[in-house]
Amino acid sequence: MPKSLYISRKQELPLKGDSTSLFLQVIISIAVFIFAITLSGVLSVNTMLYNWNRSILGSLTVQIMPVNDTNKEKAAAQTLAHQEKAVEFLQNVDGIIKVTPLTDEQLKQLIQPWLGDGVNLDSLPIPRIIDVKLAPDAEINFVDLAQKLAQTSSQASVDNHKLWLSKLIRFADGLKLIASTVLFLVTIITSGAIFYTTRMSLGLHRNIIEILHIMGAKDTYVAQQYGKRMAFLGFCGGCLGLFFAVPVIFFISSLAVQIEGGIISEASLSFGDWITIFSLPLFSMFIAMLTAYYTVKRTLQKML
């Protein structure tokens, strides 16, 4: 008798015949599809946030609008008083290491390109400017800072662009939180589907499992067979989901690039991000395998 005839070993548990296989594979591929798209969103928002954060780090400009008064000297004195109040306030903010109001000389230099030489600053209502240096690791809430600054001095305001960016950052952080919740839920739901189909399958093959036990099989032996099968379904389902997700991700990022203004186009995926996305079938494989393995171990514990 040629040995090759019986060399291919059949699995003791006929899990391939389980009618739930197709269902699970569809569930897993839909899960990975949603997961991949959401994850690519999170990853690109991360790049964007990194760029934005970098651009608001380091320094900050505060403007003191000139006070309006017919008496010019009085007005200038009041403006300076506002500036002093703002400086005092800023110096006591955590994360700010240096507060430097620009001198008249410096202001003149700033304005010169626009107004030319020989301008008498005293006769013009120009805003005063305070240069603020931030600690490198400072975590400053710009919106909060702007509000408090306005309370301190009605003339003081934080540079608009940074304020706007920091609002955008908070919004993006919120989106990220929602997206992470979606990732978490998708994982939980998929594990749940695997949990219940595994339990069903254990009931279906109860007789075979009982015989395996009587022959001396440990729970791990049964759990491994389920683990292997689910790993296969997890990987295949993952590949299928990814296959459909990648064109969608490309399509969305091509839309983002078309938006003018450069804000969204900073939301690109790095090479590392793509590796993360392409390793999703491995992730779904491990989740499926571990869920099935521990479901079997826990369920069998309740059988003799």
Place this chain on the structure above:
Amino acid sequence: MGENTNIIEMHNVGIRYDQGPEILSDIKLGLKKGSFHFLTGKSGAGKTSLLSMMYLAQKPSRGSMSVFGKNINFANRDNLAALRRRIGVVFQDFRLLAHLNAFDNVALPLRVCGMDEREVRKRVTELLNWVELDAHMQDTPDTLSGGEKQRIAIARAVINRPELLLADEPTGNVDNFIAAKLMKLFVELNKLGTTVVIATHSDKLINDFAYPRLHLQNRHLHIIQPAHYSMLREKADA
């Protein structure tokens, strides 16, 4: 384990299914290593139930029991698996796996304990030759006759060279010629040191072989030595 230790010990063992009445009560038994017993009793007397406690598929509902010196009340699941590997079982209805061929069915006890596949092939081929089923290695049980299925079931029970062999009416579905051949195999294994318990209905078997009987009647176990057979049969007929 010494010469005189018991392979199986039961004290005040009872078994019931769900909330039903006790099927067996106050079973006291010490099964000596190397012994050979018939297990008798009317249909429904509890032979299968007693055997299933012995092969650790069923826990006693009360009393204490040890197998190979291990009290199973204190055994965890892995302990039980280790004990089961030392026991061979022939089920009344064979319980072969329908989707596996004869070879894979017989290989089962070796594979569940992780034996090297080359050794598995060697042992299974040898044994299937010996039970004259080598021509049917590739066949699934549904294509085999009752007798052939039975031989596969027996091959599966002995492939792991068990210390305890439990057979539930193994000669029930075969003609006398094959029954005699099976008995010869069991006797042979017993001579090699295997402890054997065979549940049977067959008077012929009981009379042909002078082994003691574990007899189940009215939920209780009676141990009957060969000399008393005829007396008991008279009582049962009355």
